[in-house]
Amino acid sequence: MTASFAPGAYVFPGGGIEAADASPNTFAQTRRRPTQDDTRLVQAIAAIRESFEELGVLLARHVDGRHATTADVAALDRHGPFVAQCVARGLTLAADEVFILAHWITDRDLPRRFDVPFLVARVPEDQEPVADEKEQFEPVWVRPADALERHRAGQFFIIFPTIRTLERLQAFARVDEVLASCAGEQPWFVSCPRAGILAGKEQRFMEHEPPFGELALVCPEGQMVHHLDWQSDHPVPLLRNVQRLTCGNPGVMTGPGTNSYVVGDPDTGHIVIDPGPEDAEHQERLWRAAGGDIRLIVCTHSHPDHSPGARPLQALCERHGHKPPLLGLSSLPTARAASHFVPDRELADGERLVLEGPDHRHTLRVIHTPGHAANHLCLVLEEDGLLFSGDHVLNGSTTVIDPPDGHMSDYLASLDRLEAACATDHIEFILPAHGYVLGNVFGDAHDATDVIRRLRLHRLQREAKILAVMRALPEGTMQDWLAQAYDDVPSRMWPVAMRSLTAHVERLRELM
Numbered sequence: 035m036t037a038s039f040a041p042g043a044y045v046f047p048g049g050g051i052e053a054a055d056a057s058p059n060t061f062a063q064t065r066r067r068p069t070q071d072d073t074r075l076v077q078a079i080a081a082i083r084e085s086f087e088e089l090g091v092l093l094a095r096h097v098d099g100r101h102a103t104t105a106d107v108a109a110l111d112r113h114g115p116f117v118a119q120c121v122a123r124g125l126t127l128a129a130d131e132v133f134i135l136a137h138w139i140t141d142r143d144l145p146r147r148f149d150v151p152f153l154v155a156r157v158p159e160d161q162e163p164v165a166d167e168k169e170q171f172e173p174v175w176v177r178p179a180d181a182l183e184r185h186r187a188g189q190f191f192i193i194f195p196t197i198r199t200l201e202r203l204q205a206f207a208r209v210d211e212v213l214a215s216c217a218g219e220q221p222w223f224v225s226c227p228r229a230g231i232l233a234g235k236e237q238r239f240m241e242h243e244p245p246f247g248e249l250a251l252v253c254p255e256g257q258m259v260h261h262l263d264w265q266s267d268h269p270v271p272l273l274r275n276v277q278r279l280t281c282g283n284p285g286v287m288t289g290p291g292t293n294s295y296v297v298g299d300p301d302t303g304h305i306v307i308d309p310g311p312e313d314a315e316h317q318e319r320l321w322r323a324a325g326g327d328i329r330l331i332v333c334t335h336s337h338p339d340h341s342p343g344a345r346p347l348q349a350l351c352e353r354h355g356h357k358p359p360l361l362g363l364s365s366l367p368t369a370r371a372a373s374h375f376v377p378d379r380e381l382a383d384g385e386r387l388v389l390e391g392p393d394h395r396h397t398l399r400v401i402h403t404p405g406h407a408a409n410h411l412c413l414v415l416e417e418d419g420l421l422f423s424g425d426h427v428l429n430g431s432t433t434v435i436d437p438p439d440g441h442m443s444d445y446l447a448s449l450d451r452l453e454a455a456c457a458t459d460h461i462e463f464i465l466p467a468h469g470y471v472l473g474n475v476f477g478d479a480h481d482a483t484d485v486i487r488r489l490r491l492h493r494l495q496r497e498a499k500i501l502a503v504m505r506a507l508p509e510g511t512m513q514d515w516l517a518q519a520y521d522d523v524p525s526r527m528w529p530v531a532m533r534s535l536t537a538h539v540e541r542l543r544e545l546m
């Protein structure tokens with residue numbers, strides 16, 4: 035409990051890089067890989083020195099190539115000048131055996147912040163760690179899976195970066211496999227996690243985890259203020275002029291429920307995007323969130339969880355004296371009966387819907403995006419660089435492509451259009467109809483463009499797998515192909531996956 039960093043926690047040994055770690059004299063006493071640049075070399079040297087000082091583990095070799103032994107360690111003073119002592123004993127530092135594993139940057143809300151490469155190396159066979167009793171106290175060897183198990187049982191306190199690193203490490207059966215995965219000199223990931231409040235507790239998330247984008251949008255400086263629990267009682271303010279109301283219709287197909295968005299402010303009036311299914315309480319909440327001033331109602335598409343609430347919301351507004359037009363795209367004959375839809379006015383691709391205030395405006399630009407549904411559209415909030423993606427891009431679930439109204443080639447072409455829009459409009463965040471906000475600061479991992487690229491890659495990887503299965507089983511039925519191409523998906527999801535499989539098969543036949 036007296037340690038200077040993470041008191042009471044099990045941590046990896048480590049510490050700050052010192053000037054001597056980067057000196058030409060130290061470099062001259064160090065083995066390096068041809069691919070190891072100076073930065074990686076200095077990090078490796080600091081790690082070797084810290085492991086020695088804190089734990090008495092010495093990653094060094096004699097001239098004949100033998101590793102340093104317990105006897106070598108015992109002969110050195112752990113508080114004396116490190117490199118000079120190694121030289122005197124004929125040892126060179128084995129930085130060529132140290133690899134970068136991950137790169138962590140401490141979260142923004144913490145008073146002391148660190149930028150830390152996590153490094154990995156095999157410890158020489160006969161050495162045993164002995165704690166320095168200053169920074170390390172109780173060295174243990176523990177398998178990653180066992181550490182996580184004991185942590186879950188409350189018997190092994192570890193902090194977030196340790197937990198996530200062990201989660202990745204537990205996938206490897208052997209040290210050699212870990213080292214081989216690090217041969218590229220690049221970390222598995224670079225992460226600066228973000229924190230929010232979920233189920234009454236502080237919880238942290240990495241860039242690829244569902245709540246990250248929302249935390250980046252709502253609390254950019256890392257303030258610990260945002261609640262992530264899903265509820266349908268009150269609006270969630272995402273920006274000063276953007277609120278989200280989630281309908282109380284959670285389910286297998288709707289995730290936490292359908293997200294309706296209210297864009298605008300008291301000076302400009304509001305546009306409601308996707309009023310949801312018919313649900314009087316939900317439409318009443320939308321009306322209240324807009325302060326009773328709804329100028330337009332827009333549906334991204336006409337599936338039953340998105341558009342049936344539009345007419346009731348319009349009628350509610352009309353009872354209060356003003357009837358906002360209902361905008362969108364009419365359903366095509368390919369749509370299922372429950373998705374039949376005719377707006378008051380058809381939206382043109384590229385059209386701008388403008389809310390005008392005395393000194394500012396909010397502009398929503400329409401992008402036609404067929405694929406999930408033939409009458410699907412997305413909206414770009416130009417002033418804020420946000421994309422309302424409807425069901426075309428989701429967080430926490432995969433968009434279903436259900437032919438004939440859904441179409442895989444159209445879906446992919448629409449993704450291309452959205453990616454282009456992200457670049458031209460500097461879009462950082464995507465607000466989906468199901469799940470948390472996606473995205474990150476423009477240009478960082480998992481920003482809006484990156485999210486779309488990963489989505490496309492995911493689809494194309496699935497398609498490649500389907501194509502391989504079709505070639506291996508040319509006489510197979512759709513059921514045969516489904517079982518193999520979606521063997522990583524729980525079988526309860528197969529009825530839904532069958533629709534996507536059909537869409538992929540249709541596209542592959544179009545391409546052949």
Ligand SMILES: [Zn+2]
Nearest residue numbers: 337339425467
């Ligand atoms: Zn939906």
